[in-house]
Amino acid sequence: MSESPPLREFPFFVGVDDATLQRLAGEAKVEAHAAGAVLFRQGERITAMGFVVRGFVKLTRTAASGDETLISLRTDGASLTEAPVRADETHHYSAEAVGPATALKIPAGRFARLMADNSSLALAALADAKRTVAELTGEIESLKASSAEHRLVRFLISFCPPEEDHCRFRLPYDKRLVAARLGVTQETLSRSFARLRAYGVRTEARGIGIESVARLRAQFEEKAREPRASARLVDSDAPGSS
Amino acid sequence: MSESPPLREFPFFVGVDDATLQRLAGEAKVEAHAAGAVLFRQGERITAMGFVVRGFVKLTRTAASGDETLISLRTDGASLTEAPVRADETHHYSAEAVGPATALKIPAGRFARLMADNSSLALAALADAKRTVAELTGEIESLKASSAEHRLVRFLISFCPPEEDHCRFRLPYDKRLVAARLGVTQETLSRSFARLRAYGVRTEARGIGIESVARLRAQFEEKAREPRASARLVDSDAPGSS
């Protein structure tokens, strides 16, 4: 259906030489997925290196008990897995389209072989994995060190262009998903939004308006002056490298 | 002081050819650190690829507000950063020795050059980053989907050899750090331990004894039948790909 977009447009491939890109492009397939379609499931063999072309894909882990946890939400240009190196690797999480989405796939074997032949591709895969590590690291910090409300504020601010103070935008997915992203229930999210009204945050369904990003941020940095101790490691002064 | 241990002993380097390993070994330096010594700090330029030779090193993030969050605890054989590719990369977290620790360092520039020349080294770095992603992913799942007590149980079980039901061991670091690892305060950790006594978990300072790992696990799987909804994404049945 849709023409395969040039691989150059994916951040993953900056730094990869044209010849390799040509070869990869030859193997790439674009797939359209309906909302809710499962792209792959945790535990399955990894058969391809995948990317999001357009739309949103949620990555989730399912525990033995059956409940799903959202790990990450990927959108245009992002990879869907870490690059597979060996033939017997399995997915560590599942991927499901949120709304209609199109993905690009390159067969795992071919991809692995090209990485082995061409270190620039391997380094691209490494850089991508590092970006993921950075993302997850930030997520853990958030979860351990800040309240739901605080996480919501940061989440909202992340949608605002850095140079505008007043800002309005629309959430790219429903509040159920936002709640999962933040690791809270829908109810808590809703109440958090309600409390943020006092700080100049308007909400109308998926539309969000922030009166002053700077003010919002300032007010929450103030709150953070009395941090949750949960993840605090020391009491205030360095234990010193004697 | 201490002789550099053969790089082959580091899981990182399986799959890397001898010649490259030779060259790396020539650049490697072993450093001994006292308890509390800082190996590097978040934001600093990455000057070396580092590994733990012996001991424990905690990786932490410091927020603008000043509070530290534990991201990961690394011990014998683990890497300390993702492999640096470019000269201007900076550390995303700080590293500090917990107790005396020795680390091995290989200059970043050299390491990057060898990765560029030799895809097997780049693939080793990729595999390492993937392990980190898997670790962090599990961490996020834990934090979002299970209670402090549940996390503690899993943590304790992770110290037990798979084949023994009765099991006793000693925590490798103090309970303060265990608490940080689990993302709770010392107090809740202490109370969780107290509650676990009812499930056959003995504690005497750092020593832990578990009467029956199987029973403990079973009792907690049962509890998990009523999961926290916080990170539950759907109510029970798939929303279906229409």
Next chain:
DNA sequence: CGCCGACTTGAGCAATCTCAATCATGGTGG
């Protein structure tokens, strides 16, 4: 019109944090 899905709101409860006090332990100096 009546239902559905998404969202909100309310009331009560459970988990966890905070602050503060207590306790055990090990080392130190007298």
Next chain:
DNA sequence: CCACCATGATTGAGATTGCTCAAGTCGGCG
């Protein structure tokens, strides 16, 4: 040997956050 201190661990009491269950709103849409 003992008084004393520092550190880590435990315990208690009360406040808070966030969850659960349940009901109610709201905007479509057949």
